């Protein structure tokens with residue numbers, strides 16, 4: 624049955640869901656974004672694993688300008704002295720049309736917005752009030768406009784405001800006592816890394832991830848540093864803490880640095896309203912240490928889209944079953960990585976490196992630890 628759907632939030636999750644609806648169904652929809660424009664200057668990179676690319680190909684990602692994306696062939700793990708510990712072959716997860724991909728977030732948003740922008744996206748919209756009317760949901764926005772819809776899809780990120788209108792139980796995101804610092808490198812500078820791969824450098828209470836973003840080999844650098852408090856003015860101090868472990872890293876941090884605190888959602892909770900769904904970070908926010916945040920946003924949009932298309936009776940329950948199972952798998956692995964990438968004791972680091980070398984050679988381990996996430 625044809626439905627009218629309001630999507631709240633035009634991030635990766637909301638835009639993916641909108642594309643699926645637009646290109647593969649007859650449902651009516653509108654995407655409501657609180658900002659006045661899409662943040663296309665937000666240049667940080669994202670990694671998309673093969674399962675995500677498969678979904679994006681359904682909405683035409685295979686036609687994207689190939690110079691704007693990159694297919695890293697593996698991950699090299701280093702200690703903070705830039706000495707290689709071991710590596711992981713990423714091509715083992717690739718298929719002909721869906722390869723592990725890195726790109727700028729803005730490239731993905733540009734692609735996702737193309738077919739939605741003019742007719743289906745409204746800016747400067749924030750929910751003021753919600754109520755039920757004749758079996759539908761009436762949404763009133765703070766600019767005094769409203770919409771009467773069959774379904775609401777909350778895609779407004781980890782601090783979801785939509786949840787606060789529909790859910791009594793709070794699920795406040797937790798600050799994970801870690802800060803992300805990002806910059807773009809024009810060259811791999813003095814680092815001894817392979818520019819066809821993702822490089823993961825592990826230090827004391829910090830780790831750095833560097834990867835090419837496109838065919839012109841601009842590199843994304845994200846450094847996660849553990850610290851009890853976040854203050855943008857203290858970023859230099861945090862960077863100094865990293866550089867003090869290897870002075871060769873200094874050059875890598877000389878560009879424009881952006882920072883943000885890392886949060887994750889403590890519990891995975893279902894929606895209590897049969898007409899309201901949460902996708903992406905609004906469903907559950909992960910730590911970035913498995914590089915699956917955007918991927919899970921895309922997957923959750925696809926799962927919900929399929930269930931709505933099938934027009935099952937209990938979509939809410941079916942969606943929560945499948946989504947919570949996936950989120951639990953990803954959350955567990957993101958947390959394990961978060962712990963092991965930041966060890967401060969040198970003895971623990973030696974033990975970790977030994978186990979990493981051992982485990983990354985084991986096909987069975989790789990297929991259960993990563994294959995289940997990448998759905999291989």
Ligand SMILES: Cc1cc2nc3c(=O)[nH]c(=O)nc-3n(C[C@H](O)[C@H](O)[C@H](O)COP(=O)(O)OP(=O)(O)OC[C@H]3O[C@@H](n4cnc5c(N)ncnc54)[C@H](O)[C@@H]3O)c2cc1C
Pocket residue numbers: 631632633634635636637655656657658668669670671748749750778779780781783784785803845885902903904905911914915916917918919920
């Ligand atoms: C350091 C770091 C590195 C990362 N690296 C990766 C990676 O390599 N791979 C990966 O897959 N993921 C990565 N992620 C995670 C990924 O970026 C996020 O998980 C993903 O962007 C979430 O998408 P979303 O659409 O759910 O939410 P968001 O991107 O947060 O979008 C939410 C949208 O809703 C809007 N909004 C908010 N409130 C309202 C409101 N009240 N009304 C209307 N609109 C509203 C916002 O303005 C925004 O446009 C990383 C994250 C971090 C912090």
